[in-house]
Amino acid sequence: MTDAVAASVPAQGDEVTIEIPARPEYLSVVRNVVAATASVDPTFGDDRLDDIRLVVSEAATNAIEAHLAAGNENRIGITVVNHDDHVVVEVVDHGVGFSESDIIEHPSLDSDQRLAYESGLGIPLMKALADETDIVSDGSGGTVVRLVVYPRKRG
Amino acid sequence: MSLSTAVSEVDDWYVVSVHGDLDMATAPTLRQFISTLHMSRPLMILDLRGVGFIDSTGLGVIIGVLKRLRTADGELRVAVDVARVRRVFEITDLTKVFRLYNSPEEAVADPYD
Numbered sequence: 001m002t003d004a005v006a007a008s009v010p011a012q013g014d015e016v017t018i019e020i021p022a023r024p025e026y027l028s029v030v031r032n033v034v035a036a037t038a039s040v041d042p043t044f045g046d047d048r049l050d051d052i053r054l055v056v057s058e059a060a061t062n063a064i065e066a067h068l069a070a071g072n073e074n075r076i077g078i079t080v081v082n083h084d085d086h087v088v089v090e091v092v093d094h095g096v097g098f099s100e101s102d103i104i105e106h107p108s109l110d111s112d113q114r115l116a117y118e119s120g121l122g123i124p125l126m127k128a129l130a131d132e133t134d135i136v137s138d139g140s141g142g143t144v145v146r147l148v149v150y151p152r153k154r155g
Numbered sequence: 156m157s158l159s160t161a162v163s164e165v166d167d168w169y170v171v172s173v174h175g176d177l178d179m180a181t182a183p184t185l186r187q188f189i190s191t192l193h194m195s196r197p198l199m200i201l202d203l204r205g206v207g208f209i210d211s212t213g214l215g216v217i218i219g220v221l222k223r224l225r226t227a228d229g230e231l232r233v234a235v236d237v238a239r240v241r242r243v244f245e246i247t248d249l250t251k252v253f254r255l256y257n258s259p260e261e262a263v264a265d266p267y268d
Contacts, residue, residue, distance in 0.1 A: 024178065024179035024180035025180050027178050027179060027180055028176060028178070028180070031208070047239070050239040053208065054208075054210055054243065057178055057208075057210045058210055058211055061178070061179045061210065061211070061212055064179065065179075120211075121211035121214050121215070121247050122210070122211040122212075124246075124247065125210070125211055125243070125246060125247065128246045129246070
């Protein structure tokens with residue numbers, strides 16, 4: 001295989017990367033860029049693009065909260081990759097670190113005790129709507145949330 | 156993206172109308188608006204027909220309102236007609252905690268205990 005041929009067959013799909021200041025005012029920018037990137041693949045219908053808007057909003061909100069809590073003024077990175085039959089979104093923060101074992105188990109939502117908590121719905125929403133949700137602490141104070149979404153929800 | 160809010164009174168209910176996207180950027184606006192309302196009765200209808208997007212931060216504000224109204228032995232009803240917004244309430248099981256209506260009129264018409 002010549003270099004020219006190799007170059008025409010990318011190892012992965014089209015990639016769009018943005019960096020935002022860690023401020024909630026940029027959440028709508030993130031939602032719009034990520035959904036618009038996914039919509040380049042015509043097999044994503046409006047319902048699934050809405051799901052993508054929601055899950056990426058949740059991941060970016062967590063990242064912004066982590067930066068604000070840590071007083072960290074670094075930017076937050078968001079990468080979207082369009083693969084053949086799915087999209088992968090990664091939200092990278094440099095906050096305080098976080099792992100799934102840190103998640104507090106809240107009481108069931110239909111119990112009165114649940115109302116004591118106004119937060120904690122973001123990760124359940126990501127898990128309900130994305131086909132894969134991976135939350136990885138990089139060990140040096142940052143977190144990567146990786147979301148995989150197919151045009152039709154699997155499982 | 157800004158959020159606009161307004162309140163009116165219909166029968167015994169305070170109807171709070173919200174327009175815009177409800178997320179971490181705009182949730183404080185709604186929280187502040189509701190916390191400064193002078194309500195003589197703890198009965199509120201949140202009219203979210205003008206909301207095109209809501210995430211968990213927006214839901215958190217609504218849970219806070221519900222808590223406040225329940226503490227006062229009151230009730231919260233939510234009017235939603237956008238399918239993708241309604242779906243967020245359904246996925247999070249919040250439909251088990253308060254009732255969704257298609258409009259404030261429908262919510263007002265439903266008798267309460």
